[in-house]
Amino acid sequence: MADRFPSLEDFSAGQTDVVETNTAEDNDDFLARERAALGEDAEQFATSQDHVADVKDDNDNLLGGAEDASPVAAEVSGFESSFPAIDTQNEQVAPGGTITGTGAPFPPSGYASYQEPQEEPEPVKRRTNSTREWRARRDADIARRVELSEEKKEATVKKAHEDIDDFYVSYNNKADKLRSQTRTDAEQFLANREDTSAGGTSWERIAKLVDISGKGTRGGASGSGKERFREMLMDLKKDQNAPGVSGV
Structure with missing residues (x-):
């Protein structure tokens, strides 16, 4: 492609026209010289596409466009069918900012929609009521037992205090009587001893x-x-x- 344009020296000399060259023939001559240099080893580097690749210029296309663009068009069509264009225009928003639409459901989100609680089946409801009644009876029975236990405890403590008080009262009374009797016996003994020693x-x-x-x-x-x-x-x-x- 560089052969089509003049060199810097020629351009400075005033040449501005594009020189047409036969690029295909030059390429063929180059390949022929390479085959001659390789000799018999040239067949080792031969491929089925050696004589197929032929690029021709079309209407002075600097990118070297081929005459037949149907394969490229087929690839582009296949790509567009596999990856359609994304339309970012929101058709459900009016120019004034009003949201419009057909009322289609919103896309699914990560949150489940709220549902009204369903009424429990009758057997489940009966079991629930029975369990609730049983717990109420159990709690009432426990409360009654606790109350009776507290009353019994208070009665036991009260009786213990009374028994202790009675014991000390009885003990003190007996001690007083015993001391009085001992004192009387001592006085009587002394009197008898004096009486027996005389007369x-x-x-x-x-x-x-x-x-x-x-x-x-x-x-x-x-x-x-x-x-x-x-x-x-x-x-x-x-x-x-x-x-x-x-x-x-």
Whole structure:
């Protein structure tokens, strides 16, 4: 293609016309020279398209357009059919900005459309009501048991306090009685000791210290084993001449 235009030197000299050259013949001569240089090895580089590629200029087309453009047109048509043009014009928007259209559904989005809650079937509703009633009865029963447990706990604690108070009252009363009895016995013992140490014979003073009433085991009752000792002590008490009467 460069052969069609004058060189810079020729252009400076005043040549401005395009020189027509036979490019196809020059290409054929070049290929012939290459085949001659390769010799027998030229067949190794031969292809089925060596004699088919023939580009001819058409109406001084600088891009070298071919005479037959039908293959290119077929490829363009196939591309357009596979990838149609995108029409960005919104036909549903009026010039004034009013949205128009046929009311076709909107394209699906990532959010599900809202639906009214459907009424539950009758068996499911009955089971739900039964479950709700059972839970209500259970909660009421638990509340009743908790209330009874609290009442029982309060009653138990109250009774425990009362029992403790009664125990201390009874203990204090018994302690007071025991102390009073002990004090009385001590006074009586001291009085008896003074009485036995003065007056009468020795056996009389001894008889005062020993129970010879004849009542019970301590008093020497019949069958108690102390009956003989009681009788002997009474005889010594009555005998003024008994040994040891004077206490010597």
